[in-house]
Amino acid sequence: MTLTPPAAALAGDRLVSVGTPSLLIDLDAFEANLRDTAAFVAGHGVALRPHAKAHKSSAVALRQIEAGAVGICCQKLSEAYPFAAAGVRDIYVTNEFVGKDKLSMATELASHVQLSVCVDAMPQVIALGEAAASAGVAIDVLPEIDVGQNRCGVTTHDALLELIDAIAAHSSLHFAGLQAYHGGAQHIAGWAARKDTASRAAERAGSFVHALEARGVRCARVTGGGTGTFEFDVASGVYTEVQPGSYAIMDGEYGGIEWHGAVRPRNSLFVLSTIMSATRPGMAVCDVGLKGLAVDAGLPREVTWTASEEGPPLAYIAANDEHGKLEIVGSPDADTSHLLGQRVLVTPGHCDPTVNLYDQYVCFRGDRVEAIWPIDARGLSR
Amino acid sequence: MTLTPPAAALAGDRLVSVGTPSLLIDLDAFEANLRDTAAFVAGHGVALRPHAKAHKSSAVALRQIEAGAVGICCQKLSEAYPFAAAGVRDIYVTNEFVGKDKLSMATELASHVQLSVCVDAMPQVIALGEAAASAGVAIDVLPEIDVGQNRCGVTTHDALLELIDAIAAHSSLHFAGLQAYHGGAQHIAGWAARKDTASRAAERAGSFVHALEARGVRCARVTGGGTGTFEFDVASGVYTEVQPGSYAIMDGEYGGIEWHGAVRPRNSLFVLSTIMSATRPGMAVCDVGLKGLAVDAGLPREVTWTASEEGPPLAYIAANDEHGKLEIVGSPDADTSHLLGQRVLVTPGHCDPTVNLYDQYVCFRGDRVEAIWPIDARGLSR
Numbered sequence: 001m002t003l004t005p006p007a008a009a010l011a012g013d014r015l016v017s018v019g020t021p022s023l024l025i026d027l028d029a030f031e032a033n034l035r036d037t038a039a040f041v042a043g044h045g046v047a048l049r050p051h052a053k054a055h056k057s058s059a060v061a062l063r064q065i066e067a068g069a070v071g072i073c074c075q076k077l078s079e080a081y082p083f084a085a086a087g088v089r090d091i092y093v094t095n096e097f098v099g100k101d102k103l104s105m106a107t108e109l110a111s112h113v114q115l116s117v118c119v120d121a122m123p124q125v126i127a128l129g130e131a132a133a134s135a136g137v138a139i140d141v142l143p144e145i146d147v148g149q150n151r152c153g154v155t156t157h158d159a160l161l162e163l164i165d166a167i168a169a170h171s172s173l174h175f176a177g178l179q180a181y182h183g184g185a186q187h188i189a190g191w192a193a194r195k196d197t198a199s200r201a202a203e204r205a206g207s208f209v210h211a212l213e214a215r216g217v218r219c220a221r222v223t224g225g226g227t228g229t230f231e232f233d234v235a236s237g238v239y240t241e242v243q244p245g246s247y248a249i250m251d252g253e254y255g256g257i258e259w260h261g262a263v264r265p266r267n268s269l270f271v272l273s274t275i276m277s278a279t280r281p282g283m284a285v286c287d288v289g290l291k292g293l294a295v296d297a298g299l300p301r302e303v304t305w306t307a308s309e310e311g312p313p314l315a316y317i318a319a320n321d322e323h324g325k326l327e328i329v330g331s332p333d334a335d336t337s338h339l340l341g342q343r344v345l346v347t348p349g350h351c352d353p354t355v356n357l358y359d360q361y362v363c364f365r366g367d368r369v370e371a372i373w374p375i376d377a378r379g380l381s382r
Numbered sequence: 383m384t385l386t387p388p389a390a391a392l393a394g395d396r397l398v399s400v401g402t403p404s405l406l407i408d409l410d411a412f413e414a415n416l417r418d419t420a421a422f423v424a425g426h427g428v429a430l431r432p433h434a435k436a437h438k439s440s441a442v443a444l445r446q447i448e449a450g451a452v453g454i455c456c457q458k459l460s461e462a463y464p465f466a467a468a469g470v471r472d473i474y475v476t477n478e479f480v481g482k483d484k485l486s487m488a489t490e491l492a493s494h495v496q497l498s499v500c501v502d503a504m505p506q507v508i509a510l511g512e513a514a515a516s517a518g519v520a521i522d523v524l525p526e527i528d529v530g531q532n533r534c535g536v537t538t539h540d541a542l543l544e545l546i547d548a549i550a551a552h553s554s555l556h557f558a559g560l561q562a563y564h565g566g567a568q569h570i571a572g573w574a575a576r577k578d579t580a581s582r583a584a585e586r587a588g589s590f591v592h593a594l595e596a597r598g599v600r601c602a603r604v605t606g607g608g609t610g611t612f613e614f615d616v617a618s619g620v621y622t623e624v625q626p627g628s629y630a631i632m633d634g635e636y637g638g639i640e641w642h643g644a645v646r647p648r649n650s651l652f653v654l655s656t657i658m659s660a661t662r663p664g665m666a667v668c669d670v671g672l673k674g675l676a677v678d679a680g681l682p683r684e685v686t687w688t689a690s691e692e693g694p695p696l697a698y699i700a701a702n703d704e705h706g707k708l709e710i711v712g713s714p715d716a717d718t719s720h721l722l723g724q725r726v727l728v729t730p731g732h733c734d735p736t737v738n739l740y741d742q743y744v745c746f747r748g749d750r751v752e753a754i755w756p757i758d759a760r761g762l763s764r
Contacts, residue, residue, distance in 0.1 A: 002467070003463055003466050003467040003490075003494060004463055004467070005459075005460035005463045005487060005762060005764065006483065006486065006487065008483070008764060017482075017483075019481070019483040019484075019764050020481070020764065021763055021764065022764075053703060053704065075703065075704045076669075076704060077387075078387035081385055081386055081387045084385050085384070085385040085386070095658070095704065095705075096658045096659045096667075097658055097669070098656055098657070098658045098722060098723040099401070099402070099656055099723065100399075101388065101390070101399075101401040102401075104388065105387060105388065108385075112385060120659055120661050121659070121660070121661065121719065121722055123722055123723065124722075146661070150662070151659070151667055151702070151705060151707065152658075152659035152661065152667055152705070153659075153661060154661055155661060155662070159661075183702060274480055274481055275480070276477070276478045276479055276480045276534075277478045277502055277503070277533070277534035277535075278503070279502050279503065279528070279534065279535060279536055279537060279541075280532070280537070285478075285533055285534055287458075287479070287763075287764075288763070290676065290678050290732075290734070290735040291734070291735055291738045291761075291763050292763050294672065295678050296672050296677050296678075296701065319678065320533070320565060321435060321457065321734045321735060322435065322457045322458060322477065322763065323477075323533060323534070325533065337503065340480060340503055340505055340506075341480040341481065341505065350672075352672070352673070352703045353672040353673055353703060356673045356739065357738065357739075357761065357763075358761065359761055378761075379673075379739065379740065379741055379760075380387060381403055381669075381670070381673050381674050381704065381739075382387065382390060382401045382402065382403065382404075382669075
């Protein structure tokens, strides 16, 4: 039996008729983020290579490249496939990988795109060198150095030099530079503290670069930085490329940190949700919970009425699998029965894992759906 | 360009060659859960209607029905489609819904399956009655009563009677009984405290049933209960049907509560993950984070080596988007570089939102992949 759910939205629909829950992109804010960030980064003579792990959509990646990006980052090899299929020609997998299935993906991707990857241990280099040689492909390799994240990456100059020597020993591999990302710096709330941490990460990256220069090894790329620090990284004199991902769509967590610099991306990502039960004073229940909102960064901090509706101020106070509990702020005794069927915009706390719950973006401008963009890398975590 | 990632696993593969991260089902434990739970519930003369929101897979639902289930529950209308398409004939949507798109789905589903749905407000009943009449379909309706969850559902006998009168006024609708689910009771850690809470929920449900009987209205079904309370609910004399979902696969949260009764489902759900970086003493990094493990119920509490590997005891101490940080328990200074490429089994903290991150189950028995089951309702949240 062919029996599938109807489309949640089609281009041209009014926003009020979009099925819920749906993941929305406000195109005006999104386009401004792409344009302003590209201009800001280019103004510092640094390359912009947006991280596609945040948006997971080739439609977004192609627009980023059109706006000046040199290529994209992915975090996983399987994730890179839809971007390669859509015509992205330069893909950097900013993460280590191990295993035969991963090596097969790497060599297959390298036969279609300019592929660069990360390593932080000798067995990864040796396995990759052998796989690339036997597949007849060339792969750019960037050892990861730890610049404060305390997660992956080498921690000493000697370990880095050993990796670079091993890369040089494989004709199918090419040493392309250094991966120097500090994830923990991105969400530091205070602007000055974040700037300070970014500056220490850049200094640490610089010390590796200088150690290599002292051995006659030049780093063509020093790449890292995210949405929270790229404004500092581009001015560091160390980074040649930055990797912000969230900047295109943003989220509650990034919206909640201090921004004082010349660039501040705006939130363009929302979950549209309907109030489907309202039987209690001061409370209502909407139709999006844990399966439509990642809560690792806390519950959504902002819930607003859609432009076509109005109502009392709301707070999202609890997420169950398919339910969101909303509280009427300051009115615990208010009758809420008239709110049944009203629709709200919820700002996700953390964009990356929230986006990964949806198959499409419903892109709107004003009160009109302008486009549907598939989230074609959704779930590709290998 | 046709360029898609290779399959993570095929039936017949050895478990050691499965791509990671992958979501696994241990078929021995899974089959025992289906068999033992069905026998236990049937032994009390109560109907078993497993909740498909936990497993999201028609392959699982068909096996549950084969093991004696009367049908399934879904939480959303769109979620019901793949089950209807796969041949499940009796589907109960245990949740309220509002909106034209939802009514269209309800009437379409009702033309294919025996559909029952929940309501807790007059506008839902009126809209559903009109939609069903104009589509020429019949829908069973179960008002939800609040039995302690403080979320959806009517709270007074009068409100319930008003809904039942409205249902009776629509010839396309049929009053089929009461939805009486207490989600908050399911994970109470202490067995006695959980039993007590379940007992109070059943008493509250019973008081609604008696109020209806006093008006000459008979409740053919009183349905509720989950994995944490069904052992009590079946013996309550109030519930005619129970709705456990997680029991088939289980998770860390359910594994962590006290079980003293005659039935205790075993964990059959794991995420298989590879250690892809190990550059620091006492620590390793595996390839599954927030995009492969829901953390709303906390970080995974159990990480074990696969049967074919061994190593030191591990704890999962932090989840980033694509990384899991593992600590070597009790050995902060241990060299871990030899762990690179080793594989671990991670028990998810909360099964429902974790399952919703994957497109398939890799089902294994011993060291062999026996089947791949699509998670065909993944992401269907409308």
